[in-house]
Amino acid sequence: MLSRKMKHGKRYQEIAGALIKNGLGYLISDWGLSDLLPFPSKKAAPRTPHRSTGERIRLFLEELGPTFIKLGQLASSRRDILPESIIADLEKLQDKATPFPFEEVKKIIRDEFGAGVEELFAEFDPEPLATASIGQVHKAKLHTEEPVAIKIQRPNIRPVIETDLEILESLSLSLESRFEWARAYQLRDIVEEFSQALLSELDYYHEGRNAERIAKQFEGDENIRIPKIYWDFSTKRVLTMEYIKGRKISEFFSETVPGYRKKAISERLIHSMLQQIFVEGFFHGDPHPGNIVVLPGDVICYMDFGMVGRLTEETKYHCASLVIALMRADTNAIMKSVDALAEIPEETDLHLLKEDVEVLREKYYDLPLSQLSLREAINDLYHLAFKYHIRFPADLTILGKSLITVEGVVESLDPEFSLIEAARPFGERLLRDRLRPGRVAQKGWKTFLDQAEILLELPKNLRDISKTMRKGKFRMEVVIPDLHLFLEKLDRISNRLSFAIVLLAFSILMVGLMIGTSISGQSTVIWKNPIIEIGFGVATLMLLWLLLSIFKSGKF
Template identity: 30%
Template structure:
């Protein structure tokens, strides 16, 4: 299971850090330490633990992950979307993990840039500040000016970060396999798949060209919409380990006093932010996956400006329709329809009792019915609904978990800016309009027309195939493969023979009917 001694030593080091922060409580509480390892963990905890009764278990876990470095910080942030595994309080605490680390030497950043761009730093920049303005687990950012004096921000991957992540990912895979083997009850959480999803997320984050492409796509989606802006990518100064973008200025979205001092209307700011979030999710199906306040700013003209596009979420049209159907059923308090929407979306196995699931949904949703949107957390409600996976074998789709995480962040920012305003209360008209346009009677007719149009486009090919089949049938008869004929004669069941004859007759009739239909309607 563990490939070498180095992996075992790393595991022991991790255990000591967990114990030092008294973070092994989370492993005990969630029964994530199997068999003899539990006894070892308890022994380590007694030797190294620094009990801190003032912190919650999730906060202790966050502190331990921070000490362990980049890959563990990223893992903690990723797990902050998995309330189904760790519970709501743990994930809420992990959501506050600060992705900040000491900066690496600016001269090393210059060396990386020169290697990636294949030239001297002076060939690309008029000036380059070797002191970074921010440093995170995967990369750090420097300010610079291009040769024509344009101010830019240059993001550079940490030296050796890929190799560090590769080593820890190997350990994560080993632990996932061990947990699923030792605790069969954990298999429904698909822990190995969780690690695979995390692996894919990190892999994309460590290719800064992917981040550049995401920024461009997001910008294209808001062409002509001057409420939202993203930095412009400088592709001539961008490579796998270097990303250069135009420099942006603004007030952090959660700095209430600074926004007021600058003369911004907080309700207007929140209304703009709500519309942007809604359009990303429902209109485009492509949303910024890490919308914490450090990545969101308000410009002088009131527009929202975003940075850091390493984590992006995609929601296909069918899932957006599921969310709309879910909202419609919720507003009607039709919990059976709500349960059926989950089944139709493939989130609940068809062998589950849908009436029991509807009852479970009622237990979660009924307490908030009749309340004003500003009086409850829609993000928390979605989290509770997803948490029902524990009882009903629900398949949790990663993009929905990422969406729920961002909803939690958005709610926190909105309530921090203006306690009496709620993001979803502001978004309600947008939601209602989108539902009417996409799930109302007109939308159903439109979808039907679109499907018919697609069928008509395929009709010429169908006609050609039917004509060819008809010609072949009239000239040569219906030819069967020798093996098919032999199997038919060898089949002893009279019922099977009659079924075979009926099938051939039906096929022949279908060809004739189709050809006649096309002829008389052309």
């Protein structure tokens, strides 16, 4: 941690300064950044009463640039970790940046392809269509007359992001060592997930492959359009795709556009997302209005595939189990499914958790599908997860955010449209697949093989345990609840005992000096005897040092 602070000292100071500026200075000590500021600056700036904590966090992240903005955007999907009040502000994060010069664009293209803009493209608009913190998009035309949109990564952005990721890793380790809540939420693992996702976004090959994979899901479907990727004009830092001009879906929220049908747009958007999620298990992870355009004929076109979600067959299996449990209003089965899908801490009071699940079950029991809000149901589940520190895998949180986002878009288009009703056929298909005889037999056979493997390995495992015990190397781990509290109390007791012993020794020394002085009849004996003088000085220094160390520890 210290070496990284020295290596990235300037960036650490920028982070500390941004905390103070946005009324979050009280976090500097918790994050271990106090030693990076001059003494007068360590005092936290007063909290601004007119801004909520969520708003201050949002402004702090926006000020620090791309890494922290992306962190906030990903964190906005973690309703199992953050309270709704902060999530609401994180969803407002603005990824805005100043466009970088066209000369830089030309240099990047030459570096990537070994040829200039004029050689590769018939036309190239120097003004960007859109600009963000990681890159910007330009319109161009190939020599084959095909219009394209070219996403170009901002120069030197990778080292900046890598530095920030190193700092975030160090901060997560520091917080885990200091606070129980950081260990409970496994903060380091969350930062690792975020780092992998962001570094993946920096490689435009990943985004291109994501687009092609989703495009294959809708081959032959004329109602869904995915931009074509031109691989001959794409690298890790440059992505060239088909230029598609359409209307932003937000244009249909408040008014009726001639030639377009809102109901058809809603149905196609919902069905295409549910197809990606529940049938293919690979879906667009950020379907907000800016990433969806509508073409003539009510055709839905998805854009920007930097963030995607994945559902494995096992995850879909457990999701189907959860649906069955909810339909049967079986609290025990709901608990079992949540346990299979998420990570429930060992110290969780399962009895209290079961009671809250029962309350949730009663809330939605016998409720008509037309009256059920998916957003409310997902948020209720996340509130429960937040209360009991239950962690869902990243892909499931992306799934929840995607469904909530799509439901919000559809409600703006057609308030009468029910996402739950539209999802019914997909849910029934999921259940049929879950209960299909062939699937049940396959699941049973896999379980049998797993158990058989355990039984076959049992003799070997028993022999290994026996050998270890005979060698006297058998280790047993004992966990004592609240051990740190016990050690803190023991520390205070030992400090007080040390203090008392030193005070007693010092008192004896002073009494000896007084008796020696009275017997000799001389009042300046301490000055005539250097040994006593030295001993007195040493004892005094020891006393001062011990007092200082005890008071500094804060455990006196």
